Amino acid sequence: MTQLASTPSTLRPEGYPRLCELIKDIDFTMFTTVAEDGSLHSRPMATMQLDADRAELWFFTSIDSPKVAEIYHERTVGLSYASPGKNNYVSVSGRAYIVRDTDKVTELWTPAAKIWFPQGVNDPHLVLLRVVIESAQFWDSPSSMVVQLWGL
Amino acid sequence: MTQLASTPSTLRPEGYPRLCELIKDIDFTMFTTVAEDGSLHSRPMATMQLDADRAELWFFTSIDSPKVAEIYHERTVGLSYASPGKNNYVSVSGRAYIVRDTDKVTELWTPAAKIWFPQGVNDPHLVLLRVVIESAQFWDSPSSMVVQLWGL
Ligand SMILES: Cc1cc2nc3c(=O)[nH]c(=O)nc-3n(C[C@H](O)[C@H](O)[C@H](O)COP(=O)(O)O)c2cc1C
Numbered sequence: 001m002t003q004l005a006s007t008p009s010t011l012r013p014e015g016y017p018r019l020c021e022l023i024k025d026i027d028f029t030m031f032t033t034v035a036e037d038g039s040l041h042s043r044p045m046a047t048m049q050l051d052a053d054r055a056e057l058w059f060f061t062s063i064d065s066p067k068v069a070e071i072y073h074e075r076t077v078g079l080s081y082a083s084p085g086k087n088n089y090v091s092v093s094g095r096a097y098i099v100r101d102t103d104k105v106t107e108l109w110t111p112a113a114k115i116w117f118p119q120g121v122n123d124p125h126l127v128l129l130r131v132v133i134e135s136a137q138f139w140d141s142p143s144s145m146v147v148q149l150w151g152l
Numbered sequence: 153m154t155q156l157a158s159t160p161s162t163l164r165p166e167g168y169p170r171l172c173e174l175i176k177d178i179d180f181t182m183f184t185t186v187a188e189d190g191s192l193h194s195r196p197m198a199t200m201q202l203d204a205d206r207a208e209l210w211f212f213t214s215i216d217s218p219k220v221a222e223i224y225h226e227r228t229v230g231l232s233y234a235s236p237g238k239n240n241y242v243s244v245s246g247r248a249y250i251v252r253d254t255d256k257v258t259e260l261w262t263p264a265a266k267i268w269f270p271q272g273v274n275d276p277h278l279v280l281l282r283v284v285i286e287s288a289q290f291w292d293s294p295s296s297m298v299v300q301l302w303g304l
Contacts, residue, residue, distance in 0.1 A: 026236065028234070030182060032230050034186075034192070040186070040230025040245055041245060042184070044241040084178065084179065084180065084237075091195060093192055134191065135191070137195070139196055
């Protein structure tokens with residue numbers, strides 16, 4: 001049987017280091033939220049941190065952005081990481097929370113973030129998005145079985 | 153203003169040729185469905201056709217695959233196309249339909265599909281997924297405004 005009919009082939013809570021390894025070279029995820037009418041919308045987002053101990057991913061965003069309103073309405077989010085060159089594809093399911101925490105912003109700040117927040121860490125619009133990972137899968141070749149990294 | 157706080161900058165029903173151009177070089181999309189518990193799941197999928205006249209995308213899949221059950225339960229899907237090398241990112245929102253149509257399968261068949269359907273066009277598990285595009289946006293550089301390609 002091919003992987004098409006497969007359910008995830010392995011349950012690996014210990015898959016966490018592999019998740020880190022896979023996504024550390026993929027700068028941008030497509031971050032999917034559920035709009036109020038139920039439709040799914042994605043946009044590229046720079047991953048600021050993958051916190052292995054807490055199974056969390058952190059992002060910067062603007063409090064005014066439509067995705068923040070969508071997340072207040074519905075926390076369920078999906079993140080996909082694609083590295084077509086290496087044939088690596090990762091799917092993360094989770095819940096997103098809007099967090100205001102200047103210390104955390106300072107910890108995660110990089111000069112590259114100035115493209116979006118020219119005022120830097122004290123930009124009044126800058127908020128954190130914390131995504132608690134509920135499950136993750138990856139594929140590393142077209143004929144591979146999907147591998148469950150995390151979750152049920 | 154940066155794109156983080158932006159709403160789509162342009163309404164372009166005429167954005168269709170650009171959508172074709174952007175996704176024709178991206179072999180695989182991350183195809184997101186809504187599971188019965190509301191969580192979002194993505195998996196890589198090969199785009200078999202973008203039908204410009206009908207605003208439809210076509211895929212092959214197996215009738216037994218969990219995504220088919222998810223789509224029967226909830227048609228709303230999100231597709232993301234990422235080309236990190238070229239810095240192109242596309243989000244498509246739509247509705248998915250399961251279609252059995254051997255003529256259409258034959259029309260879209262490519263030998264590459266044998267990886268998933270070794271029995272070829274007559275594989276009894278092979279069904280078509282038709283995605284009717286409701287809206288699409290793209291980003292072509294980190295600092296760009298999002299561009300609305302299609303839809304409201
Ligand atoms: C690069 C790549 C391309 C794939 N293309 C397809 C495809 O076109 N159709 C398909 O059903 N599965 C494809 N798969 C497998 C799916 O990603 C997935 O594992 C399978 O369809 C089962 O998905 P489901 O359990 O979510 O239903 C592809 C996998 C990879 C790695």
